[in-house]
Amino acid sequence: MTQPRSRSAAASGRGRPPGGEVVLDGLGVSPGVAIGxxxxxEAGEVPVPEHAVxxxxxxxxxxxxxxxxxxxxxxxxxxxxxxxxxxxxxGEEIGFLLDAHAQMLSGSRLVRGVEARxxxxxxxxxxAVQQETSSIAKAFAAMDDSYLAARVADVRDVGGRLLRNLxxxxxxxxxxxxxxxxxxxxxxxxADTALMDxxxxxxxxxxxxxxxxxxxxxxxxxxxxxxxxxxxxxEVAAPGDMVVVDGSAGRVVVRPEPATLAAYxxxxxxxxxxxxxxxxxxxxxxxxxxxxxxxxxxxxELPRDADLAMQHGAAGIGLLRSEFMFMNRDDLPGEDEQYAxxxxxxxxxxxxxxxxxTLDAGGEKLxxxxxxxxxxxxxxxxxxxxxxLALREPVLLETQLAAILRAAVHGPVRIxxxxxxxxxxxxxxxxxxxxxxxxxxxxxxxxxxxxxPLGVMIEVPGAALAADSLARACDFFAIxxxxxxxxxxxxxxxxEQVAHLYTPLHPAVLRLIQFTTEAALRNRIPVSLCGxxxxxxxxxxxLLGLGIRELSMAPxxxxxxxNRVRGIDLAAAALRAQAIMGQSDPGRxxxxxxxxxxxx
Ligand code: PEP
Ligand code: MG
Numbered sequence: 199m200t201q202p203r204s205r206s207a208a209a210s211g212r213g214r215p216p217g218g219e220v221v222l223d224g225l226g227v228s229p230g231v232a233i234g235x236x237x238x239x240e241a242g243e244v245p246v247p248e249h250a251v252x253x254x255x256x257x258x259x260x261x262x263x264x265x266x267x268x269x270x271x272x273x274x275x276x277x278x279x280x281x282x283x284x285x286x287x288x289g290e291e292i293g294f295l296l297d298a299h300a301q302m303l304s305g306s307r308l309v310r311g312v313e314a315r316x317x318x319x320x321x322x323x324x325x326a327v328q329q330e331t332s333s334i335a336k337a338f339a340a341m342d343d344s345y346l347a348a349r350v351a352d353v354r355d356v357g358g359r360l361l362r363n364l365x366x367x368x369x370x371x372x373x374x375x376x377x378x379x380x381x382x383x384x385x386x387x388x389a390d391t392a393l394m395d396x397x398x399x400x401x402x403x404x405x406x407x408x409x410x411x412x413x414x415x416x417x418x419x420x421x422x423x424x425x426x427x428x429x430x431x432x433e434v435a436a437p438g439d440m441v442v443v444d445g446s447a448g449r450v451v452v453r454p455e456p457a458t459l460a461a462y463x464x465x466x467x468x469x470x471x472x473x474x475x476x477x478x479x480x481x482x483x484x485x486x487x488x489x490x491x492x493x494x495x496x497x498x499e500l501p502r503d504a505d506l507a508m509q510h511g512a513a514g515i516g517l518l519r520s521e522f523m524f525m526n527r528d529d530l531p532g533e534d535e536q537y538a539x540x541x542x543x544x545x546x547x548x549x550x551x552x553x554x555x556t557l558d559a560g561g562e563k564l565x566x567x568x569x570x571x572x573x574x575x576x577x578x579x580x581x582x583x584x585x586x587l588a589l590r591e592p593v594l595l596e597t598q599l600a601a602i603l604r605a606a607v608h609g610p611v612r613i614x615x616x617x618x619x620x621x622x623x624x625x626x627x628x629x630x631x632x633x634x635x636x637x638x639x640x641x642x643x644x645x646x647x648x649x650x651p652l653g654v655m656i657e658v659p660g661a662a663l664a665a666d667s668l669a670r671a672c673d674f675f676a677i678x679x680x681x682x683x684x685x686x687x688x689x690x691x692x693x694e695q696v697a698h699l700y701t702p703l704h705p706a707v708l709r710l711i712q713f714t715t716e717a718a719l720r721n722r723i724p725v726s727l728c729g730x731x732x733x734x735x736x737x738x739x740x741l742l743g744l745g746i747r748e749l750s751m752a753p754x755x756x757x758x759x760x761n762r763v764r765g766i767d768l769a770a771a772a773l774r775a776q777a778i779m780g781q782s783d784p785g786r787x788x789x790x791x792x793x794x795x796x797x798x
Contacts, residue, residue: 516750
């Protein structure tokens with residue numbers, strides 16, 4: 199994050215004019231551009247009186263605290279009712295959050311801690327609430343766990359609510375703001391965000407906040423452009439100042455110069471045009487001109503992007519790369535933490551399927567916690583990675599499978615295994631899965647009926663060539679053309695020096711895709727393709743022509759691929775695919791494909 203800088207000062211050469219344009223960089227947590235007058239949202243630091251309570255007054259003080267807790271629970275119930283009127287994903291998000299807040303007020307550590315401070319230390323209720331929330335927040339922050347770090351904001355939010363109730367400080371809502379207002383603040387809590395009406399508030403920006411927090415998630419699900427972490431914002435933005443919030447680039451401009459304003463007006467118009475187009479396409483079905491439906495799914499790196507996938511019209515998640523939960527930390531995530539993240543994504547899909555891939559790590563992508571037990575091999579791409587690593591570290595696999603099985607009660611889930619090359623790897627995973635199920639049932643955990651299907655990535659040439667036997671042992675295939683191309687052509691997908699030789703249009707790669715697809719069809723199991731190829735409209739006709747009916751890609755690519763699908767005549771595409779499969783030169787294949795694409 200950069201310090202505020204004045205553009206106009208530099209441009210005019212007249213020194214820093216008070217009130218000139220100021221550009222601030224922060225985190226663009228929710229895309230879109232908004233321009234409007236600033237409203238400074240003052241959280242209103244509640245003054246906290248501090249005094250000792252006489253022994254005779256302890257019962258009254260406890261009663262006063264309990265009344266504040268009851269009032270907070272009523273306020274939360276009311277907020278929940280309002281939340282139910284928000285767009286589906288936002289409503290669900292705020293619902294989870296408010297449930298967590300209500301739990302913190304029901305016999306929790308917070309309530310017990312405050313009561314103990316009043317009863318034994320004879321601290322007044324306000325000071326007891328402040329001391330207890332600070333102590334819990336400190337303990338959570340010290341645990342160096344991103345999940346608990348996000349909970350710190352919740353503890354503070356609940357503490358703030360109790361303090362307002364105790365001191366009878368009223369909360370300033372956003373309902374009386376003029377349409378098009380931009381809210382700027384030191385901090386905006388997720389509960390504040392729930393009170394924002396996207397019809398009235400154009401965007402918000404604040405100094406605090408991170409990409410992972412609930413405020414960011416809420417902004418995305420409400421479709422409100424937002425920038426968090428804009429250091430210096432409250433020093434430069436006065437009430438009524440014209441403000442630009444560019445949630446796509448993570449930038450806030452206070453008092454823009456006419457030229458800046460014109461550029462952002464243009465950017466806003468372009469964003470709205472693209473959004474309209476996207477919305478129009480998101481509502482239209484992905485069917486070919488001759489009426490064959492194609493399922494377009496999303497590849498996700500972070501479960502929190504499930505909402506984004508829905509906005510782009512994804513029919514589900516075709517590939518959730520679970521690596522995110524294991525990176526940038528020194529320990530391994532436990533079952534509960536994994537379950538919480540996965541359950542959130544599954545729930546956000548509202549009944550659409552989620553394909554969750556088990557850990558695809560190893561080599562240079564080895565989580566820090568495993569570095570002591572896994573020795574680096576001579577060739578990471580061919581070494582102890584993905585399913586091989588998981589089977590060598592059964593606790594890792596068992597924990598992950600338990601979390602996935604538990605998440606499956608929230609919606610349809612499929613389990614996907616990365617880098618399978620042997621039949622016995624699937625059989626070994628089935629044995630682990632059965633063990634994990636038995637353990638969960640013994641713990642009294644409810645499991646989804648029927649159990650999630652178990653599928654495999656086809657991304658190793660040997661697996662593609664053995665597709666018939668693998669198809670008989672698993673429930674679905676997902677073709678990973680990124681690795682399949684790399685392993686088939688022996689070209690590292692990350693090595694620039696040989697990048698010119700890396701092409702999925704090599705006839706060997708295409709034959710493996712075709713062979714895998716036909717094996718799946720012969721064995722009556724679903725097959726999808728989730729490599730980068732799926733998100734490139736140049737290849738769509740060829741893949742459909744080869745028999746693929748399910749593609750999974752980055753959410754942002756779905757609209758373009760849908761557009762392409764809707765322009766394709768499948769009978770013609772199948773004929774062209776046949777002609778292409780008779781070729782041996784990637785250049786000739788590319789020409790035949792481009793020629794077909796230009797016609798259709
Ligand atoms: C692939 O290999 O094509 C794939 C989808 O998996 P990843 O890119 O995560 O290796
Ligand atoms: Mg892969």
